[in-house]
Amino acid sequence: xxxxxxxxxxxxxxxxxxxxxxxxxxxxxxxxxxxxxxxxxxxxxxxxxxxxxxxxxxxxxxxxxxxxxxxxxxxxxxxxxxxxxxxxxxxxxxxxxxxxxxxxxxxxxxxxxxxxxxxxxxxxxxxxxxxxxxxxxxxxxxxxxxxxxxxxxxxxxxxxxxxxxxxxxxxxxxxxxxxxxxxxxxxxxxxxxxxxxxxxxxxxxxxxxxxxxxxxxxxxxxxxxxxxxxxxxxxxxxxxxxxxxxxxxxxxxxxxx
Amino acid sequence: xxxxxxxxxxxxxxxxxxxxxxxxxxxxxxxxxxxxxxxxxxxxxxxxxxxxxxxxxxxxxxxxxxxxxxxxxxxxxxxxxxxxxxxxxxxxxx
Amino acid sequence: xxxxxxxxxxxxxxxxxxxxxxxxxxxxxxxxxxxxxxxxxxxxxxxxxxxxxxxxxxxxxxxxxxxxxxxxxxxxxxxxxxxxxxxxxxxxxxxxxxxxxxxxxxxxxxxxxxxxxxxxxxxxxxxxxxxxxxxxxxxxxxxxxxxxxxxxxxxxxxxxxxxxxxxxxxxxxxxxxxxxxxxxxxxxxxxxxxxxxxxxxxxxxxxxxxxxxxxxxxxxxxxxxxxxxxxxxxxxxxxxxxxxxxxxxxxxxxxxxxxxxxxxxxxxxxxxxxxxxxxxxxxxxxxxxxxxxxxxxxx
Numbered sequence: 214x215x216x217x218x219x220x221x222x223x224x225x226x227x228x229x230x231x232x233x234x235x236x237x238x239x240x241x242x243x244x245x246x247x248x249x250x251x252x253x254x255x256x257x258x259x260x261x262x263x264x265x266x267x268x269x270x271x272x273x274x275x276x277x278x279x280x281x282x283x284x285x286x287x288x289x290x291x292x293x294x295x296x297x298x299x300x301x302x303x304x305x306x307x308x309x310x311x312x313x314x315x316x317x318x319x320x321x322x323x324x325x326x327x328x329x330x331x332x333x334x335x336x337x338x339x340x341x342x343x344x345x346x347x348x349x350x351x352x353x354x355x356x357x358x359x360x361x362x363x364x365x366x367x368x369x370x371x372x373x374x375x376x377x378x379x380x381x382x383x384x385x386x387x388x389x390x391x392x393x394x395x396x397x398x399x400x401x402x403x404x405x406x407x408x409x410x411x412x413x414x415x416x417x418x419x420x421x422x423x424x425x426x427x428x429x430x431x432x433x434x435x436x437x438x439x440x441x442x443x444x445x446x447x448x449x450x451x452x453x454x455x456x457x458x459x460x461x462x463x464x465x466x467x468x469x470x
Numbered sequence: 471x472x473x474x475x476x477x478x479x480x481x482x483x484x485x486x487x488x489x490x491x492x493x494x495x496x497x498x499x500x501x502x503x504x505x506x507x508x509x510x511x512x513x514x515x516x517x518x519x520x521x522x523x524x525x526x527x528x529x530x531x532x533x534x535x536x537x538x539x540x541x542x543x544x545x546x547x548x549x550x551x552x553x554x555x556x557x558x559x560x561x562x563x564x
Numbered sequence: 565x566x567x568x569x570x571x572x573x574x575x576x577x578x579x580x581x582x583x584x585x586x587x588x589x590x591x592x593x594x595x596x597x598x599x600x601x602x603x604x605x606x607x608x609x610x611x612x613x614x615x616x617x618x619x620x621x622x623x624x625x626x627x628x629x630x631x632x633x634x635x636x637x638x639x640x641x642x643x644x645x646x647x648x649x650x651x652x653x654x655x656x657x658x659x660x661x662x663x664x665x666x667x668x669x670x671x672x673x674x675x676x677x678x679x680x681x682x683x684x685x686x687x688x689x690x691x692x693x694x695x696x697x698x699x700x701x702x703x704x705x706x707x708x709x710x711x712x713x714x715x716x717x718x719x720x721x722x723x724x725x726x727x728x729x730x731x732x733x734x735x736x737x738x739x740x741x742x743x744x745x746x747x748x749x750x751x752x753x754x755x756x757x758x759x760x761x762x763x764x765x766x767x768x769x770x771x772x773x774x775x776x777x778x779x780x781x782x783x784x785x786x787x788x789x790x791x792x793x794x795x796x797x798x799x800x801x802x803x804x805x806x807x808x809x810x811x812x813x814x815x816x817x818x819x820x821x822x823x824x825x826x827x828x829x830x831x832x833x834x835x836x837x838x839x840x841x842x843x844x845x846x847x848x849x850x851x852x853x854x855x856x857x858x859x860x861x862x863x
């Protein structure tokens with residue numbers, strides 16, 4: 214039985230194919246101007262990887278900001294539900310899920326069965342989400358993937374005064390003028406986002422084990438800042454963290470088929 | 471004077487309002503805040519009267535600073551600063 | 565920050581145009597009993613105002629450099645140019661604005677809220693009751709009484725929406741000189757719906773999408789100015805708007821935002837012959853005068 218979960222994120226569309234509960238295909242692409250078209254193409258890529266045809270897919274569940282635009286879907290689900298489901302599948306004793314996307318962030322509290330008990334959302338402001346690190350990488354003139362390793366070389370913590378992406382860009386420009394070492398600036402960026410994420414998590418209460426999802430989880434510098442701020446060692450970052458929400462949707466699809 | 475300390479952004483409006491005419495300068499709110507959000511300042515430039523205000527450090531991240539006192543799932547949490555103020559000079563907008 | 569050199573140079577020219585100074589040659593400051601001054605160091609621009617016995621004598625307005633104490637000193641020196649006056653001649657100097665603690669020669673620092681109210685009362689007359697100040701990196705709504713004393717205020721300096729920087733981001737995106745944003749945004753046949761998000765970063769993505777759909781720059785600017793006016797209007801909502809209503813700060817010169825705010829309010833803002841960016845420094849100078857008067861009365 215083949216099930217698919219598609220996460221129509223604000224920035225990237227992610228798709229996971231499950232065959233009998235095992236991941237057999239995975240694809241990601243920039244949502245771009247035509248998210249619906251992107252959805253079709255990630256489906257094609259994942260199917261190819263799995264050696265399957267579209268007709269063999271029994272059920273598709275769509276989630277994410279653009280879920281209404283997903284073509285040929287059998288149902289939709291909230292990101293909160295999918296994040297919890299995906300995290301629980303990978304880390305069965307999870308109690309707190311943190312999902313940081315490009316434009317929205319979520320903190321979810323689950324019970325021992327992986328059911329959502331409570332959640333908090335950071336939305337409509339670019340400061341506490343992926344958009345912040347992206348903008349700062351541009352201001353620092355490094356690739357987003359380089360931000361993490363760069364920040365881990367930092368030797369001092371500098372607080373950022375700005376609480377807004379636009380003001381932070383100006384602040385970075387002036388820090389560059391004042392010859393602040395780049396690793397320290399990168400660390401400041403991660404500390405800033407982590408602090409906003411942690412405030413969100415505190416609203417639902419932080420109970421370990423904590424699972425971190427979303428593209429930003431690939432950023433080792435951010436994970437470091439988050440771990441320090443949450444004061445827990447029980448922070449898990451699964452492999453392919455940006456796909457876990459889509460995985461949750463696929464698992465839901467599989468259970469409904 | 472009604473001083474609204476805080477900010478608003480795309481995600482909402484987050485203001486702590488302090489009515490300096492009601493504030494009697496007792497500093498109870500400053501002491502009771504677990505995040506040291508509140509400070510006493512000389513608000514009126516012509517008078518040497520201290521009233522409560524949100525510190526510059528916290529004003530722009532008040533949502534973050536006050537988060538521990540406002541867990542989800544509680545519609546109207548009893549806020550320590552509001553409870554401590556006998557003059558009913560403090561209000562939160564969220 | 566976008567690295568397009570053409571736009572950056574236009575920005576430089578814009579700010580260069582803004583740098584002004586003036587003094588009243590008909591006043592002999594040496595005959596004044598009380599000399600006071602106000603220095604307003606903002607994140608984007610700085611102003612200095614000198615008063616002789618509570619009368620406006622000299623002022624300057626220029627870019628804030630990267631060093632606040634220098635900005636304060638430069639603003640002061642420039643205001644005093646060709647007057648023969650030195651900083652030491654002034655009896656009471658008040659620093660205000662974001663960099664107010666960095667005015668080393670000030671006798672006192674007073675918050676911009678109070679200075680703006682006082683300054684507006686001087687600039688617009690004692691009928692002014694509500695002031696909306698839109699600066700480089702902040703936005704404030706102030707209610708005052710007929711003496712320019714603050715009755716209520718709300719400031720936002722966390723979020724770029726409704727600030728000069730927020731507007732600059734859009735001007736950069738559309739490659740439009742900032743002083744053209746207003747007029748261009750009004751050059752539309754029909755008012756388009758405002759951009760759906762308050763956040764400047766998300767609005768920028770939305771605007772890119774609109775441009776791709778074939779929207780003219782004017783229409784996109786109209787949608788953004790409309791959203792900004794609405795957002796700023798919401799700021800005013802909490803303190804309430806009572807006439808007369810004045811708009812100060814850099815964005816007061818953006819007709820696109822000003823007209824839309826006036827439209828939502830249903831009446832016009834009161835105008836002044838004095839540069840709208842001087843409100844803070846003016847108020848500071850007035851406080852300086854009042855504090856010096858009181859000090860002398862005690863002796």
